Amino acid sequence: MFSTTVLASAFAATATALAGDASTLLAGWAGLPAPGSAGLPAQMSPRGFLVHTLNGLYFGFILFMIAAGLTIIFGVLGILNLTHGELYAFGAYTTVTVMGFLVGLIPPPTDPATQLLFVAVVVLGAILAAAIVLPLGVIIESVFVRQVYDRHEVYQLLLTFGLLFVLIDTIKLFWGTLPRNVGAVYRGVNAIPTTELVGFSYPSYQVFVMFIGLIVFAVLVWFFDRTKTGRIVRATAINREMSTAIGVSTNRVFTLVFGMGAFFAGFAGAMFIGGPAATDLEMGLNPLVLSFVIIVIGGLGSLQGAFVAAILVGVVSRWMTAVYPPAELAAPFLIMIIVLLVKPEGLFGTWGEIE
Amino acid sequence: MLEARNLRKSFGSLVATNDVSLQFGKEEGEMVFIVGPNGAGKTTLINLLTGHLDPDEGSVIVHEPDGAGGTREQDITGLEPRERVDRGLVRSFQIVQVFEEMSVRENVRIAVLANQDLQGSVFSHHDRHEGVEREVDELLVEFALEDDAETPAEELPHGDRKLLDVAMSFGLDPSYLLLDEPTSGVGTREKERVIETVVEVSDNQDVTTVTIEHDMDIVSQYADRLIALHQGAVYAEGDPSLLETDPDLRRVLLGVEDE
């Protein structure tokens, strides 16, 4: 069964791999694009190139974690969930609250033991935040989306579009309009040295997120390929009638998948807000649209496709910040247009089937 | 005349059409039936002829009169389905394909409008083209659908839906009509009515029909010529009496292998 314990043990293993000497250098802003953000000044020395690439990978991994949930939901339910970006924002806000509490409970990360503890707590906090978002996704599916499964897709789009507005104001109700962040997490994880791992100074938090992203990818692939539940979900995606015939409750599968999608959206929000960034009431929109672009590039419903496309989009848009900043926001769309012209079904194109 | 020349099509390791060369309509208005077990490549052949699929090898040729008493070959292999429709190549699908929310009359009208190249007209009223309406009425009568003219297609009984589907094809004024199991899913008593109607109308209009059919009684009763496909290739071709005279043919059609 898909459960949090799997993720937790995987994260702990990563945390161990990250322990080492201390040194930090903020190599550049690498959050999601904000309007007009210019990024670093152009410095395309080999070293600068490497830093931009790493920033791009960091960005790409966060995008992947968002897009993964979206593409799974699309692949199985055939529904484009427009609340996905808000679930991600919800994860970020929840993380601010949860981490603010957790970080105060533990000693500062000064030696390997406390550093290990710190990373474990960060991972735990992210999982906790995501677990809080999960029921939200489940409610969206079982109370609302379920009412419109058998209708034209315009209703499904508009229903989730309406819920998107409601979620924005729910966030406003709980957390207000001011930007929030948890600098302690970023500082804390960066106190852990990763210079030896990367070869030069680079913020450990970014490296940490890339590892987590890889693990999330591996866990998802494992889930859909190797577990019984995962296979049932795939079977449902491929042929609903058939799975109903063999006694699978499609309604149940749909709810579970929506919950999973919400979990990963929330988790991506947690990873994002742990970095050098702050929350914002509109923070869910851009990642939502970028996730659409990513799943179009990768092929709707394809997990591998989402992974490759997210990394591609992340790296290319970070390169753009160095080469030609105005194109940063447009670059992902241009990739999408090229893919559409050359391979309309996406790089790994599979319809309603998780590969 | 419509000709398939060395058509070949595979899906992965499955060879669905294996070097098929056939001619249809050498005698104008002939009625050809294609028979064969499931998976013999019958539908694939129709898909290749009508442009729903592109062949791996081979070509589809139309022989048209050149105006001087002879004929001229025209290779239509790369053409879009709708461009083949312009050359008189029309098909139906095994599953009824009609415009479900439209009435029977509207369905037929769409086909006739398309045939008369009025489909793109913006500045006229859809039901005020006299020539079109006349032809729609004629088709409704020919297919005995006039009483249901205002019924939405989705509410028709299955046999009538099949007839509507074929009526729309005839609205295109076809030279070659390819029908993929026009009687599938139709009850035994209805079957007779459906096929009788199709035969009658195509006889009247001298249309060459190529029909996939599983019911051997229908085939022996109506076929001018029979083509049996097996494992993607032409297994037998000739008079429908082959069904009685060729003992192997029966076995192949039933899908019984002797290996």
Added chain:
Amino acid sequence: MSLASVLSSLPLVVERDEGLRLRLLSGLELDRRQTGLLIVGIVLLFAMPDLAAILGFSFRTVSKGLMLGMAALGLNLLLRHTQLVSFGHALFFGAGAYAVAVLANYGGVTSSLVLLIGALLFGTTIAVFVGFLVAGHREIYFALLTLAFGQLGFAIVLGSQFFNFDDGLSVRIEGARPTLAVDSLLGAELSTAAYRILLYYLTIVILLALLLFTWRLANSPFGKTLDAIGQNDLRAEFLGVPVQRYIWTVFILSGAYGAIGGGLFALLELHVRPQPTLHVLVSGEILLMTLVGGFSTLLGPIIGGVIVVYILDLARFQTEFHNALAGILLVAVVIFFPRGIMGSSDDIRAGAVQVREDPSVLGVWVRELGARVRGGLRNAVVATKHLLFGAR
């Protein structure tokens, strides 16, 4: 001579079995009741500025609603006929608005008619390119792609100095508003109120023309062929219909409607910013208008446009949580009135009759709804437990 025979000698009046009819277009003939409604409607539209002053509602909001309603009318060409969902229609609305701003700013164009033609040409050109790329796609793919192209336009404008980033461009030239066609007749420079009223009249003239054209299109062979494509594009292709080219064509048309609406919007606001013209939320609102009004009807998108814009504007002043209000409205419309206001009028009337005959039916409905929500929540609790703590 009787009145009837006098009337029937008019060029627009024709005689049918049922009596005299007003003939607007071939096939569009109105009986007495419809003619009456049409006249009342047009009078109301032209009296709107005075009505607004008397009844105290915002006339500017109504104008804005009609302009966005035009975009919705265009979007509905795709939705109603080809059953394709465009989730990026703000692109054309924004293109029209920005074309006006750019022509005024960089080209020094002052004539509003030239500005509007510019808006139409620019928006249509964009629709030609986007339409070419999306016409081969269907269903959710189409929605996704249009959304992405809409957001691409937003990103380009936001990142570009030419469009002055987030701050946008003014439509005024050295403080002066563009001229409307009749200014010169009136002599002195128009007051703000007079400018808005004239612009409003220009808007409704264009709107009426668009409505007539839309009706013509919907009832033409082309419109019916588009319906056919929407219901079964495979069959349409095998009837010889150039499906992709037709979708492309109707996409361009629908973009042109949006561009005109956007151009008028720029003339109304006199300052064009990316957020209220190009943002993905605007695309969503345009779609929402179509649905609220009723996408299976001709007038639905326009009525939906006015209602949605009015509610959103009102909500902004009334509550901090106006987003949630809009969202709840949308969810309610989707679940309870999927055919919109114009499309559900029979249902609403039937419901009202039921309540009048037996008010307790309301209680039954509320209980049914409650049971549905409770069922959903119960299911949610079970699923959450299952996901977080494994199967029982």
